[in-house]
Amino acid sequence: MRLLEYEAKQILRDRGFEIPRGIVVRRAGELDQALPSVSFPAMVKAQVPIGGRGKAGAVIRVEDARAARDAAERLLCGHVRGYPVEALLLEEAVSIRGEFFLAVTYDTVEKQAILLASGAGGVDVESPGQASPDRMVRRVLDVRRGLHEFEARQVAAKVGLAGRDLLGFAGVVRQAADAFLGLDCTLLEINPLARTDEGRFVVADAHLEVDEDALYRQPHLETGYRIPRREASGRAPTEFERRAAEVDAIDHRGVAGRVIEFDGNLGLLIGGGGASLTAFDAIRRHGGRPANYCEIGGNPSVRKVAELTKLILSRPGVERIAVIMNVVSNTRVDLIARGVIQGSLEAGRDPGRTIAAFRVPGSWEEEGFTLLRKYGVEFCDRGVSIDEASRRAVARQA
Amino acid sequence: MSLFIAVRVDPERCRAGQPCTACIGVCPVAIFEGRDGLAGVIGENEDECILCDLCLARCPTDAIAIHKLYADEIRTGACVQGSPR
Numbered sequence: 001m002r003l004l005e006y007e008a009k010q011i012l013r014d015r016g017f018e019i020p021r022g023i024v025v026r027r028a029g030e031l032d033q034a035l036p037s038v039s040f041p042a043m044v045k046a047q048v049p050i051g052g053r054g055k056a057g058a059v060i061r062v063e064d065a066r067a068a069r070d071a072a073e074r075l076l077c078g079h080v081r082g083y084p085v086e087a088l089l090l091e092e093a094v095s096i097r098g099e100f101f102l103a104v105t106y107d108t109v110e111k112q113a114i115l116l117a118s119g120a121g122g123v124d125v126e127s128p129g130q131a132s133p134d135r136m137v138r139r140v141l142d143v144r145r146g147l148h149e150f151e152a153r154q155v156a157a158k159v160g161l162a163g164r165d166l167l168g169f170a171g172v173v174r175q176a177a178d179a180f181l182g183l184d185c186t187l188l189e190i191n192p193l194a195r196t197d198e199g200r201f202v203v204a205d206a207h208l209e210v211d212e213d214a215l216y217r218q219p220h221l222e223t224g225y226r227i228p229r230r231e232a233s234g235r236a237p238t239e240f241e242r243r244a245a246e247v248d249a250i251d252h253r254g255v256a257g258r259v260i261e262f263d264g265n266l267g268l269l270i271g272g273g274g275a276s277l278t279a280f281d282a283i284r285r286h287g288g289r290p291a292n293y294c295e296i297g298g299n300p301s302v303r304k305v306a307e308l309t310k311l312i313l314s315r316p317g318v319e320r321i322a323v324i325m326n327v328v329s330n331t332r333v334d335l336i337a338r339g340v341i342q343g344s345l346e347a348g349r350d351p352g353r354t355i356a357a358f359r360v361p362g363s364w365e366e367e368g369f370t371l372l373r374k375y376g377v378e379f380c381d382r383g384v385s386i387d388e389a390s391r392r393a394v395a396r397q398a
Numbered sequence: 399m400s401l402f403i404a405v406r407v408d409p410e411r412c413r414a415g416q417p418c419t420a421c422i423g424v425c426p427v428a429i430f431e432g433r434d435g436l437a438g439v440i441g442e443n444e445d446e447c448i449l450c451d452l453c454l455a456r457c458p459t460d461a462i463a464i465h466k467l468y469a470d471e472i473r474t475g476a477c478v479q480g481s482p483r
Binding site: 301302303332335338341342345367370371374375 | 401402427445446448449468469
């Protein structure tokens with residue numbers, strides 16, 4: 001879950017990072033109260049969950065209150081790359097003598113946490129050709145023991161710092177490693193980490209992403225910082241999506257969730273090693289209008305599949321549901337079939353009419369097919385492609 | 399009431415109270431529980447049965463029968479003869 005800049009900065013401030021003084025404004029009407037507390041020059045920063053805000057015109061430097069008001073009013077009524085601007089951060093400008101890049105994340109190829117640091121931070125540090133790879137310091141972070149002080153100093157030395165700067169930068173590196181591990185982050189990026197004229201290291205911008213599967217370990221984000229759970233898109237989940245997440249949380253077995261609501265009329269139960277996107281696209285290509293995206297797999301319980309089926313069928317206008325997965329070895333076909341049939345029946349629907357397509361080949365498929373036959377559900381095996389199954393599902397909608 | 403699977407424990411044969419918790423301990427989807435000195439079936443979990451037959455294999459008295467309601471097939475300890483108990 002990606003946090004907005006001001007949320008990330010609140011958390012980092014509480015963990016000892018130096019953050020510029022700022023205030024959050026959500027409506028133009030709040031400016032009268034907010035502006036007197038802002039030191040100028042200042043930055044007016046749209047709070048949207050994307051990078052490259054500066055280049056998109058969503059970060060504006062202002063010299064006085066009047067310019068701040070103009071910029072704020074302009075940003076608050078607009079969008080930045082499709083995202084509505086629902087909040088602004090008005091923040092004192094930092095006098096920057098040097099810009100650094102600092103990040104902690106997971107290398108998904110090497111399957112370990114890594115720390116990245118560079119003496120060349122700024123807007124283009126991640127662009128190919130802008131940051132020379134040999135100037136990026138990379139160090140593996142042991143997630144069990146964290147980062148020792150001497151290791152943080154080694155990173156600072158490799159970045160090219162010495163003396164007080166080395167000690168100051170190393171302190172931030174260690175804080176970043178601690179925050180990354182303590183908050184169950186998948187990404188903590190500070191760019192730029194600004195060195196001020198006075199030699200202090202200040203977090204000028206921060207990007208925090210918290211592992212959604214670990215949010216239960218971070219209840220203070222919601223209760224303390226009032227950061228609502230939100231989708232990767234940055235928006236708050238709809239009621240339908242929230243209820244789907246509750247279904248997925250019924251027990252630990254498998255996945256029957258990760259639902260995104262759409263405005264169509266064909267319910268989808270899809271999954272299997274990336275097949276959910278393939279099936280979703282195929283449904284659309286054949287003229288279907290999905291009511292939802294979702295992912296199922298990893299052998300969810302019958303109850304979870306049944307509850308998700310009921311939930312999808314509860315949406316107004318959704319008469320049918322397509323069940324399409326890749327060939328699965330870790331998900332039992334018969335258990336998925338039980339869940340979908342049970343969900344249809346509990347929703348008061350006839351499974352044979354409601355299930356527009358059932359294409360889940362894999363383990364225990366013969367058992368599943370026996371079950372589907374019993375309830376009059378049309379099904380197909382791996383001889384029928386995901387694309388063809390999608391076409392058939394859409395055709396049954398017509 | 400379950401739709402797909404009915405699990406039955408013959409009370410005449412069940413030795414759960416003597417003490418035997420073989421089925422309760424072995425079932426991966428928690429279908430069994432101790433009840434009045436016998437093994438009882440948790441009805442809401444019956445449809446979660448994954449047909450692993452572990453309960454059939456472990457029950458020392460062949461007291462358990464699993465009825466696949468959609469296939470009219472009943473599985474008992476005789477189906478898993480030779481399995482370690």
